[in-house]
Amino acid sequence: MSLAEDGGAGTVVAFEWRGRLVRAWLPAKLSDRTFDLSESQVRATERAAVAVRAIDRIVPSASEPLLRLLVRHEGLASSEIEGLREPLVSVLAAERTDAGGAAGWIADNLAVIDAALESAHLPLSVEMMHDWHRRLMRHSGMDSDLIGVWRPRVGWVGGTSPVDAAYVPPPPDEIPELMDDLIRFANDNGVMDPISHTAVIHAQFEAIHPFADGNGRLGRALISRQLRRADLTCRSTVPVSVVIRRDIGGYLVGLHNFQRGDSGDWIGWFAETVLNSAAVTGHLIETAHHVTEAWAERLSGLRADSAARALLPPLIGYPVLSAVDAAELLDISTVAARSALRSLADRGILRPVEARTPGVGRSRDWYAATDALSIRMH
Numbered sequence: 001m002s003l004a005e006d007g008g009a010g011t012v013v014a015f016e017w018r019g020r021l022v023r024a025w026l027p028a029k030l031s032d033r034t035f036d037l038s039e040s041q042v043r044a045t046e047r048a049a050v051a052v053r054a055i056d057r058i059v060p061s062a063s064e065p066l067l068r069l070l071v072r073h074e075g076l077a078s079s080e081i082e083g084l085r086e087p088l089v090s091v092l093a094a095e096r097t098d099a100g101g102a103a104g105w106i107a108d109n110l111a112v113i114d115a116a117l118e119s120a121h122l123p124l125s126v127e128m129m130h131d132w133h134r135r136l137m138r139h140s141g142m143d144s145d146l147i148g149v150w151r152p153r154v155g156w157v158g159g160t161s162p163v164d165a166a167y168v169p170p171p172p173d174e175i176p177e178l179m180d181d182l183i184r185f186a187n188d189n190g191v192m193d194p195i196s197h198t199a200v201i202h203a204q205f206e207a208i209h210p211f212a213d214g215n216g217r218l219g220r221a222l223i224s225r226q227l228r229r230a231d232l233t234c235r236s237t238v239p240v241s242v243v244i245r246r247d248i249g250g251y252l253v254g255l256h257n258f259q260r261g262d263s264g265d266w267i268g269w270f271a272e273t274v275l276n277s278a279a280v281t282g283h284l285i286e287t288a289h290h291v292t293e294a295w296a297e298r299l300s301g302l303r304a305d306s307a308a309r310a311l312l313p314p315l316i317g318y319p320v321l322s323a324v325d326a327a328e329l330l331d332i333s334t335v336a337a338r339s340a341l342r343s344l345a346d347r348g349i350l351r352p353v354e355a356r357t358p359g360v361g362r363s364r365d366w367y368a369a370t371d372a373l374s375i376r377m378h
Helices: 039-058 064-081 088-097 101-118 126-137 172-186 194-208 215-229 240-246 248-259 263-298 307-315 323-330 334-346
Strands: 002-005 010-017 020-027 351-353 366-368
Touching (some): 064 101, 064 240, 088 366, 101 126, 126 172, 172 194, 215 240, 263 307, 334 366
Antiparallel strands (some): 351 366
């Protein structure tokens, strides 16, 4: 191998691949880098942190359905960035049934974001990230020896091989040391302000590209986790991927600039993205409130203690469900749950839908809260 220094941000590693010369990027360890920001970039990180904290404070405590709404938008947008799209009804049905197929693959992305948020109070670890990868990729069709481990072979982004790729990440034997360095950096909350810290962690993860596939989705799950770990999102999460999806070009340019040493440009772009994500979150919360108010008006005449009324709050988080799901959510019999679903359908809150759930045995009768499904950011 031959090495060429490149401004302290990393080195170019030249090696032979199937008789052809390949150049890969070997990022410098985060412990060896310094991150200088301009005054305007510092102000951008401060505005983003203030905005995220302000949005988090308006979320009611223990509002699990609302958190599910936000996680859903993050997971769907993150999957779409990778070209994964399935009907929302099928994805949410797969989430309830553990079904496979493409819908199940996207549903697993939502589960990984959940796991990342739930573990935010714990130190990040290799085992944790391997567990997330196993969950994310179990419906991917990838070879089993590539799942839940750092990639054991050369990787690339774009192109048909590392010879013509847009980006070649570091060789596999460099990954363990680089990831150990990243994990130590991620677990040190005092090293930088929380927005810059999160931006650097995500960019370095994408530069390392430690897995054979799924790096984009796992790297964006790390964003949600780090914002929670920094206590910016104690009750909520901001769907950063919704805003990234709107400016893929800016996202890719920012990551490239970080890899080549311009961390300030990347951190400034990331801060503005988080700021805009806070605005998206506020819109989603406000829209969800209007939807639930409109639902409540349609239930006039029903007893206050009816199962149908009790099912309204969870519907924002679980807008596609069957009698089995409703019974589980309310801890009632499936007979009572089926009656509640029919009552909500009679009032136009739910409607029967078809959902593809391959490999789950007997089909369920599914209902969807169409107003909740329409709460989407494009």
